[in-house]
Amino acid sequence: MTRLIEQAFDLAKQRFAAIGVDVEAAMQQLDTLPVSMHCWQGDDVRGFENPQGTLTGGIQATGNYPGRARSAEELRADLDMAMSLIPGAKRLNLHAIYLDSDEPVDRDAIKPEHFSRWVSWAKQHQIGLDFNPTCFSHPLSADGFTLAHADDAIRQFWIDHCKASRKISAYFGEQLGTPSVMNIWVPDGMKDLTVDRMAPRQRLLAALDEIISEKLNPQHHIDAVESKLFGIGAESYTVGSNEFYFGYATSRQTALTLDAGHFHPTETISDKISTAMLYVPRLLLHVSRPVRWDSDHVVILDDETQAIASEIVRQQLFDKVHIGLDFFDASINRIAAWVIGTRNAKKALLRALLEPTAQLRQLEVQGDFTSRLALLEEQKSLPWQAVWEAWCLRHDVPADASWLTKVRDYEQQILSQR
Ligand SMILES: C[C@H](O)[C@H](O)[C@@H](O)C(=O)CO
Numbered sequence: 001m002t003r004l005i006e007q008a009f010d011l012a013k014q015r016f017a018a019i020g021v022d023v024e025a026a027m028q029q030l031d032t033l034p035v036s037m038h039c040w041q042g043d044d045v046r047g048f049e050n051p052q053g054t055l056t057g058g059i060q061a062t063g064n065y066p067g068r069a070r071s072a073e074e075l076r077a078d079l080d081m082a083m084s085l086i087p088g089a090k091r092l093n094l095h096a097i098y099l100d101s102d103e104p105v106d107r108d109a110i111k112p113e114h115f116s117r118w119v120s121w122a123k124q125h126q127i128g129l130d131f132n133p134t135c136f137s138h139p140l141s142a143d144g145f146t147l148a149h150a151d152d153a154i155r156q157f158w159i160d161h162c163k164a165s166r167k168i169s170a171y172f173g174e175q176l177g178t179p180s181v182m183n184i185w186v187p188d189g190m191k192d193l194t195v196d197r198m199a200p201r202q203r204l205l206a207a208l209d210e211i212i213s214e215k216l217n218p219q220h221h222i223d224a225v226e227s228k229l230f231g232i233g234a235e236s237y238t239v240g241s242n243e244f245y246f247g248y249a250t251s252r253q254t255a256l257t258l259d260a261g262h263f264h265p266t267e268t269i270s271d272k273i274s275t276a277m278l279y280v281p282r283l284l285l286h287v288s289r290p291v292r293w294d295s296d297h298v299v300i301l302d303d304e305t306q307a308i309a310s311e312i313v314r315q316q317l318f319d320k321v322h323i324g325l326d327f328f329d330a331s332i333n334r335i336a337a338w339v340i341g342t343r344n345a346k347k348a349l350l351r352a353l354l355e356p357t358a359q360l361r362q363l364e365v366q367g368d369f370t371s372r373l374a375l376l377e378e379q380k381s382l383p384w385q386a387v388w389e390a391w392c393l394r395h396d397v398p399a400d401a402s403w404l405t406k407v408r409d410y411e412q413q414i415l416s417q418r
C-alpha cells in the first residue's frame with residue numbers, strides 16, 4: 001500500500017508540475033494551516049456543567065447514537081482517537097460549559113483554573129485552544145435573551161460571563177503560546193412579529209462594548225463575533241444579525257465569524273470572505289453544512305467547502321482567517337463525524353493549494369472565460385488524491401478509509417461500554 005501511494009504520488013507530482021504547481025510547496029503550506037476542531041461534536045453540545053439539561057438557544061443535535069462522552073476525560077480520550085486519524089495541524093475549540101471542575105461553578109464565576117486540565121492536555125499535544133462563552137442552556141437564557149436582555153441584572157450576568165470567558169481565553173493564549181480566538185454568539189431573538197427591533201440591538205451593542213473594554217494582549221486573545229439569520233423559536237427576529245455584527249466588527253476591528261449555516265440557503269459564506277476582509281482584520285470560519293437550515297450536518301467535500309478553501313488560498317489569507325468547524329450530529333458515530341468533517345476541510349485546502357491560480361487569474365484578466373472554465377474543470381480530475389494520501393502517510397495517519405476500522409474498534413472497546 002505504502003509503495004503504491006508513493007508511486008502514485010511521484011506521478012501526481014509530475015502531473016501537477018506540468019501545470020506549474022509545486023506539490024511540495026503546497027504540502028508545506030497545508031502543514032501551517034490548523035483546523036480548530038469543536039469539542040461539542042463529542043457529546044451533542046451538552047457540556048459538563050449540567051449534562052442532563054436541555055440544549056436551548058434555538059440549536060438542536062438530533063439523533064441518539066450510543067457512546068457520547070459523559071465527562072471531560074471521556075471527551076479527551078475521544079478527541080485523542082479522532083485526532084490520531086486526522087493529518088496535519090489541529091486546534092481545539094472549547095465552549096465554557098466544558099469546564100473541568102470538581103465543584104459546580106456558575107457561568108459568571110468561571111476561572112482559568114476550571115480549564116487547567118484542558119491546558120495540560122493541549123500542552124501534551126502541542127496544540128492551541130480556542131474558546132466560546134456559552135450563552136444558552138441556562139435558566140437565565142430561558143426566555144431567549146442574554147446580552148440584549150431588557151432586565152439589567154440578567155444582562156449583567158451574561159456580560160460578566162463573557163468577561164470571565166475572555167480571561168480564560170487569554171490564559172489559553174498565554175499558556176500555549178498561540179492566541180485563542182474567542183467567539184461570542186448569543187441566541188437572542190423573537191419567535192414572532194417584533195415591534196421594537198432597535199432597543200435590543202442598542203443593548204447588545206452596549207453590552208459588547210463593555211465586554212471588550214478591557215484591553216487584552218492580542219498575542220494571547222482575539223475577539224470574534226458571530227451573526228445568525230434565525231434560530232428555532234427565534235424565527236422572526238435575531239438581534240445579532242449579519243448587518244449588526246458586520247457593523248460591530250468593522251467599527252471595533254474585532255474578528256468577524258462567518259458560519260456556513262447562518263445565512264439564507266442561497267447565500268454562501270465563500271462569497272462574503274472577500275468583502276469582509278476589506279473591513280475587518282480577521283475572520284473566524286465555522287465550516288459547517290446546512291441542510292435546509294442551520295442543521296449542522298457533518299462537513300462533506302462539497303462545492304461550498306471547496307469554495308471557502310479556495311477563497312482562503314486564492315487571496316492568501318493564511319494569517320487572517322482562522323478555520324474552525326461547527327457541526328454536531330448525534331445520529332452517527334461522533335468520532336467518525338469529527339474525522340470525516342476535519343479531513344474534508346483539509347482535503348478542500350489541499351485541492352485549493354494545488355490549483356494553478358496565477359494562470360487562471362491571468363486568463364480572467366485577459367477575458368478568456370472559456371479557457372478559465374475549461375481549466376477549472378480539468379483540474380478537478382487531476383490526481384490530488386495521490387497527494388492527499390502521501391500527505392497522510394507523512395503525518396502517520398491512515399491514507400484511506402481504513403481509519404474507520406480504528407474507529408469501529410474504539411467503538412467496540414470503549415464507546416459501547418458507556
Ligand atoms: C454550539 C453553537 O452551535 C455554536 O457555538 C455557535 O457558533 C452557533 O453556530 C450557533 O448556531
Ligand SMILES: [Mn+2]
Pocket residue numbers: 226259286326
Ligand atoms: Mn457557529
